[in-house]
Amino acid sequence: MTLLAFDWAMIIEKLILIVIIVLTTLLITLYTTFGERKVAAILQDRPGPNRAGPFGLLQPLADGLKLIMKEEIIPTSASKWLFILGPGLAMTASLMTSAVIPWGTEIHLFGRTIELQVADINIGLLYVFAVVSMGVYGIMIGGWASNNKFSLMSALRAASQAISYEIAMGLALIALLMSTGSLSLKTIVADQVTGNWWNVVYQPLGFLIFFICAMAECNRTPFDLPEAENELNFGYHQEYSSMKLGFYLFAEYVNMIMSSAIMASMYFGGYDLPFFDESTVAPNIAAIIGVGTLLIKIVLFVFLFMWIRWTIPRFRYDQLMNLGWKKMIPLALINMLITGAFILSKL
Amino acid sequence: MNTLEILFYALSALAIISAVMVLVSKNPIHSVLWLILVFFAISGHYILLNAQFLAIVNIIVYAGAIMVLFLFVMMLMNVKKDNEPQKQLWVKLIGVIAGGSFLTLLIALVKQNTSFQGRDVLLKDGNIGLIHPLGQALFTDYVVPFEISSVLFLSAMVGAVIIGKK
Numbered sequence: 107m108t109l110l111a112f113d114w115a116m117i118i119e120k121l122i123l124i125v126i127i128v129l130t131t132l133l134i135t136l137y138t139t140f141g142e143r144k145v146a147a148i149l150q151d152r153p154g155p156n157r158a159g160p161f162g163l164l165q166p167l168a169d170g171l172k173l174i175m176k177e178e179i180i181p182t183s184a185s186k187w188l189f190i191l192g193p194g195l196a197m198t199a200s201l202m203t204s205a206v207i208p209w210g211t212e213i214h215l216f217g218r219t220i221e222l223q224v225a226d227i228n229i230g231l232l233y234v235f236a237v238v239s240m241g242v243y244g245i246m247i248g249g250w251a252s253n254n255k256f257s258l259m260s261a262l263r264a265a266s267q268a269i270s271y272e273i274a275m276g277l278a279l280i281a282l283l284m285s286t287g288s289l290s291l292k293t294i295v296a297d298q299v300t301g302n303w304w305n306v307v308y309q310p311l312g313f314l315i316f317f318i319c320a321m322a323e324c325n326r327t328p329f330d331l332p333e334a335e336n337e338l339n340f341g342y343h344q345e346y347s348s349m350k351l352g353f354y355l356f357a358e359y360v361n362m363i364m365s366s367a368i369m370a371s372m373y374f375g376g377y378d379l380p381f382f383d384e385s386t387v388a389p390n391i392a393a394i395i396g397v398g399t400l401l402i403k404i405v406l407f408v409f410l411f412m413w414i415r416w417t418i419p420r421f422r423y424d425q426l427m428n429l430g431w432k433k434m435i436p437l438a439l440i441n442m443l444i445t446g447a448f449i450l451s452k453l
Numbered sequence: 454m455n456t457l458e459i460l461f462y463a464l465s466a467l468a469i470i471s472a473v474m475v476l477v478s479k480n481p482i483h484s485v486l487w488l489i490l491v492f493f494a495i496s497g498h499y500i501l502l503n504a505q506f507l508a509i510v511n512i513i514v515y516a517g518a519i520m521v522l523f524l525f526v527m528m529l530m531n532v533k534k535d536n537e538p539q540k541q542l543w544v545k546l547i548g549v550i551a552g553g554s555f556l557t558l559l560i561a562l563v564k565q566n567t568s569f570q571g572r573d574v575l576l577k578d579g580n581i582g583l584i585h586p587l588g589q590a591l592f593t594d595y596v597v598p599f600e601i602s603s604v605l606f607l608s609a610m611v612g613a614v615i616i617g618k619k
Contacts (some may be wrong), residue, residue, distance in 0.1 A: 185480075185482075188482075188483075188486075227505065228505065228583065228584065229505050229506060229509050229584060232506075232509040232510070232513065233509060235513055236509050236512045236513045236516075236517060239512075239513055239516075239517030239518065239521075240512075240516070240517060242521055243489075243521075246521070246524055246528070247486070250482065250524075250528050258528060261528075262525065262528065262529070265521055265524075265525065266525075269518070269521060289584060
């Protein structure tokens, strides 16, 4: 039978990997919301959620249950299908990045070598960039379909903010690309594991620019202008209720985890545990250590995101645009020039 | 039918149906969203031809940037179907006939052109669409046209900023 003659085992293996990655991401996301509230509580010198379960550990489940149980409301004047499509798109776009992230080396199981990466495509970095630029559609469609002027204004703000910071982000990525010479995330991480230094040593300014832009793309304070609850009521998801609202809120956290994973992979060695020779242990154990290392790096970045959120107040809109266009983009261009000069001098 | 053919027909159907929906949709916002789907289907075709760079750039530039600007304009102008000018039936009919005869002309041209006949399509094969050979070609053989077009883009950008400031 020639119909659909391809490696079914590979397909099943990838499917299982995708399901594991998505479920793990959602589970971590659930506990990131809890972490956010705990971090906020610590920074504001109060106990935080501590009633549900030991140390309040069941709080995310209670939150999730509450969101699901709420009444599902679709405004009569809303454009129904787009109203439903919006949160789904936001969630999809934020989860799609996980396809190119190398979560570890490889595991040997049942006589097969399983790569801990869904797709090693040779345009990995550009794929990340494309997915980031897709992320704005969920917000824009949801904001417009709500048929509410506050939602629409906030959606437009979100879109213009995302577009402005995407440019500086892309330029920072180009500088990284120049110094690594590869677009494949797997190669970038492997070079950092075998080479002496992590990429952040070669690209400190590039990392700083990328980090700030990632914060702006995730709509985190100080860049949470799209939400700006004291001037726009609640932002683009004002008309949403129940799990559709939950999807928007979750998508923000998934975005945060994914951009942390990208930053860890591109600038901080990915699954590389420093000062440890992976070849001294069995390959499977080394892979598991690698996955754990990457997760720890992600958690550290997420904590940094939260720390900044609860420390710095929100920008004004003109300040945000000034920072994006007049500071980040020139800085990224200078970074690119310096990288180019450095590469030329080494030739 | 092998996998490639199934993918080809699925993507083609998606592209054509979405393209028809762009025209048929009464609401301009829906048209823009269908157009985004068309770009995705075309990117899928590029990937089938192993032109990965072209595919991803098509998504970044068209679906990711230009369509966002389209949506922006539509949303800010608040174009709705009730305040859109309705054309008369005979105008629509003339449009369909004119477009249809142009399509017939194009198909006839492509079908009769001898340079298209007896050629094989490089499916999932050949490396000209990959980023490394493409960069090599652009910066060695075609460096002058490449630089001239970048100057053109720069002047367009400067022009846009100057017009925007007025």
